[in-house]
Amino acid sequence: MAKIKIHLPDNSIREFDQEPTILEVALNIGARLAKDTVGAFINDEKEIQDFRQKLKDGSRIKIVTLNSIEGREVIRHSAAHVMAQAVQELWPDIKVTIGPVIDNGFYYDFDTPRPFTPDVLEKIEKQMQEVINRDLEIVREEWTSEKAIALFTKMGEKFKVEIIRDLNVPSVSLYRQGDWLDLCRGPHLQKTSQIKAFKILSIASAYWRGDEKRESLQRVYATAFESKPELERHLHNLEEAKKRDHRKLGKELGLIFFHPFSPGGAFFTGKGTIIFNQLQNYMRELYKEYGYQEVITPQLFDVEMYHCSGHYDNYRDNMYFTETDKGQHSFKPMNCPGHCLLYASDLHSYRELPIRFADFGRLHRAERSGTLHGLTRVRSLTQDDAHIFCTMLQLQSEIKSFMQFLTRVYETLGMNKYTVYLSTRPPKRLGSDDVWDKAEDALTEALKALNIPYTVNPGDGAFYGPKLDIMFTDALDRPWQLGTLQLDFNLPERFELKYIGDDNKEHRPVILHRAILGTLERFIGVFLEHTAGKLPTWLAPIQIQILNLTDRQKDYCEMLVKSFRANNIRVHFDDRVEKLGFKIREGQLQKIPYLVIVGEKEVETKTISVRLLGGEQKNALDLNQFINTLNSEIGGRLNKSPLAELKQEVSH
RNA sequence: GCCCAUGUGGCUUAGUGGUAGAGCACACCCUUGGUAAGGGUGAGAUCGUGAGUUCGAUUCUCACCAUGGGCUCCA
Numbered sequence: 001m002a003k004i005k006i007h008l009p010d011n012s013i014r015e016f017d018q019e020p021t022i023l024e025v026a027l028n029i030g031a032r033l034a035k036d037t038v039g040a041f042i043n044d045e046k047e048i049q050d051f052r053q054k055l056k057d058g059s060r061i062k063i064v065t066l067n068s069i070e071g072r073e074v075i076r077h078s079a080a081h082v083m084a085q086a087v088q089e090l091w092p093d094i095k096v097t098i099g100p101v102i103d104n105g106f107y108y109d110f111d112t113p114r115p116f117t118p119d120v121l122e123k124i125e126k127q128m129q130e131v132i133n134r135d136l137e138i139v140r141e142e143w144t145s146e147k148a149i150a151l152f153t154k155m156g157e158k159f160k161v162e163i164i165r166d167l168n169v170p171s172v173s174l175y176r177q178g179d180w181l182d183l184c185r186g187p188h189l190q191k192t193s194q195i196k197a198f199k200i201l202s203i204a205s206a207y208w209r210g211d212e213k214r215e216s217l218q219r220v221y222a223t224a225f226e227s228k229p230e231l232e233r234h235l236h237n238l239e240e241a242k243k244r245d246h247r248k249l250g251k252e253l254g255l256i257f258f259h260p261f262s263p264g265g266a267f268f269t270g271k272g273t274i275i276f277n278q279l280q281n282y283m284r285e286l287y288k289e290y291g292y293q294e295v296i297t298p299q300l301f302d303v304e305m306y307h308c309s310g311h312y313d314n315y316r317d318n319m320y321f322t323e324t325d326k327g328q329h330s331f332k333p334m335n336c337p338g339h340c341l342l343y344a345s346d347l348h349s350y351r352e353l354p355i356r357f358a359d360f361g362r363l364h365r366a367e368r369s370g371t372l373h374g375l376t377r378v379r380s381l382t383q384d385d386a387h388i389f390c391t392m393l394q395l396q397s398e399i400k401s402f403m404q405f406l407t408r409v410y411e412t413l414g415m416n417k418y419t420v421y422l423s424t425r426p427p428k429r430l431g432s433d434d435v436w437d438k439a440e441d442a443l444t445e446a447l448k449a450l451n452i453p454y455t456v457n458p459g460d461g462a463f464y465g466p467k468l469d470i471m472f473t474d475a476l477d478r479p480w481q482l483g484t485l486q487l488d489f490n491l492p493e494r495f496e497l498k499y500i501g502d503d504n505k506e507h508r509p510v511i512l513h514r515a516i517l518g519t520l521e522r523f524i525g526v527f528l529e530h531t532a533g534k535l536p537t538w539l540a541p542i543q544i545q546i547l548n549l550t551d552r553q554k555d556y557c558e559m560l561v562k563s564f565r566a567n568n569i570r571v572h573f574d575d576r577v578e579k580l581g582f583k584i585r586e587g588q589l590q591k592i593p594y595l596v597i598v599g600e601k602e603v604e605t606k607t608i609s610v611r612l613l614g615g616e617q618k619n620a621l622d623l624n625q626f627i628n629t630l631n632s633e634i635g636g637r638l639n640k641s642p643l644a645e646l647k648q649e650v651s652h
Numbered sequence: 653g654c655c656c657a658u659g660u661g662g663c664u665u666a667g668u669g670g671u672a673g674a675g676c677a678c679a680c681c682c683u684u685g686g687u688a689a690g691g692g693u694g695a696g697a698u699c700g701u702g703a704g705u706u707c708g709a710u711u712c713u714c715a716c717c718a719u720g721g722g723c724u725c726c727a
Contacts, residue, residue: 098726100726101725163726184727202721203657204655205655206655206723218656219723221722247720261718368654370655547687550684577685578689579685579686579689581688581690582685584688586689609686
């Protein structure tokens with residue numbers, strides 16, 4: 001009889017008399033490996049398979065062990081089962097539903113007659129530990145769907161019954177640990193004691209199958225890792241995220257404010273507005289370089305325009321309308337229709353294209369009340385929005401230019417980790433395949449030409465065109481969608497936009513919707529969290545705070561203030577009669593990049609002493625030199641203070 | 653929008669069926685001090701809004717408003 005051959009990653013081959021399970025292959029390699037085996041990837045597939053799975057002849061496998069990052073998924077799968085078991089041991093009347101693995105952990109949804117309270121979490125956690133300590137073997141069983149339905153019906157687990165019915169397959173897998181069992185596809189660990197580190201995080205409510213008309217369930221969020229240090233690191237990140245929350249920072253640093261009279265409407269204080277304007281000015285500067293013209297378009301439009309653009313039909317739920325004796329109007333939720341009107345106001349030759357309209361117009365979107373969230377989800381917003389009207393032939397160079405523009409901005413801002421997603425044609429779409437081919441090719445070619453790695457999201461494009469989404473990964477590894485570029489064949493059609501080609505005939509231009517920072521409100525929120533509020537000097541509302549030791553240095557300090565102001569540096573003089581330590585503490589908490597400290601020594605030597613946000617000190621600096629250094633830092637929009645590198649010439 | 657939780661001086665918060673205490677911030681006074689909080693005094697709150705229960709509500713009930721967490725990720 002022919003042997004079954006299994007291929008390993010190092011290209012070696014193991015032979016078996018009959019189809020082995022993943023675990024048997026591991027055992028064949030070594031006992032220790034077998035002990036830690038939790039599953040495997042088969043034939044480069046993306047999903048981990050259960051170690052109990054039998055392997056066909058010729059399979060190529062990559063074993064996943066308990067201590068690997070890939071193994072987390074299996075640990076979390078089993079931890080979810082342990083949670084469900086613990087809950088049902090504590091409260092037998094609670095019904096289980098589903099418990100999937102998510103990005104940084106897992107959750108389990110329960111149908112309970114009593115909503116969970118925070119103290120319940122502790123109980124569940126304790127009980128889970130007990131289940132784990134029992135060191136239960138996890139066993140996989142194959143049942144016919146019919147038998148499984150009978151079993152779960154008898155147990156009163158109506159959600160499981162519903163799942164099996166909907167699956168509509170002849171047989172299902174059940175996993176048993178001790179006297180508890182659950183319907184599950186797997187994969188799972190060998191035994192419960194392999195869960196070494198877990199933590200229950202929070203409770204929330206959710207609906208069965210995400211449908212608000214169905215049962216409301218209690219969801220318990222938790223996480224599990226292969227080791228205690230890894231879990232600790234994750235918990236630390238969560239803590240850090242809380243500290244960096246832009247709503248908290250925005251309040252502490254006096255940047256933003258919200259009032260119940262305008263939910264989703266951010267107020268920017270004087271300080272916050274400086275950040276906003278600095279970002280806007282930066283984009284404006286680059287617009288000149290990249291050939292954009294900034295335009296201003298109206299806030300309020302006759303609804304007729306939105307019938308024309310299609311927003312009335314497709315976006316009206318998110319729009320604000322106003323009905324007066326002058327007719328029905330709407331606040332613009334997007335700039336594009338206005339830009340189309342502007343474009344159409346004149347006859348254009350192909351020689352003029354591409355035409356790039358940039359617009360910082362304020363937009364209003366009626367986001368659902370439950371989705372509002374600080375600056376990252378607002379109803380009144382501003383984007384670094386622009387629309388490029390161009391020919392199909394110009395697409396590629398425009399996309400290239402956009403990506404170069406974006407890369408430059410992100411790098412300047414110290415946002416070095418981001419991923420580009422290319423979303424291609426959805427099933428329901430507008431325009432011919434020929435046009436889609438060209439558009440998708442243009443996007444792909446531009447990315448390739450610039451050597452930008454990207455991931456394809458097949459079928460995820462807008463109905464009017466394919467798009468690029470730029471996901472920024474912040475300092476705590478959280479992804480945020482900021483920049484975007486969307487091709488649009490629809491609006492040019494609806495607004496009957498045209499240009500005269502070199503054949504003296506009318507042609508349709510293509511529109512590129514694009515933003516680099518995206519929504520400025522949202523961007524500022526994300527950026528505050530990314531930097532933990534330690535803004536680069538060019539963005540800092542107060543760049544220098546002068547601290548005097550005593551009243552006797554006041555005149556000298558006033559002189560410094562004038563010098564800094566004359567150099568366009570944002571300075572504040574803290575002249576309160578307080579101890580130096582007190583003033584320094586406040587300056588540090590306010591995350592002011594430079595604290596200039598002035599005592600008798602400085603006055604006498606006509607120098608300044610500077611304390612950087614990191615705590616480093618530079619004493620006896622020459623004022624003009626310092627201003628020059630600062631100007632180069634601010635003008636160059638540097639992320640790091642050149643002063644930190646500066647060798648100290650004189651010391652006290 | 654829906655579910656759950658929360659809402660007490662500017663901020664962070666304690667607390668109670670008999671109308672509230674603290675810390676920070678603020679004002680004034682003392683202190684003029686060299687790298688993350690010096691001391692004292694004082695002012696400041698109809699306890700989110702409205703209604704109900706009660707002799708009496710900030711506290712209990714209901715409604716509303718806002719905020720927070722969650723609502724795609726397939727057993």
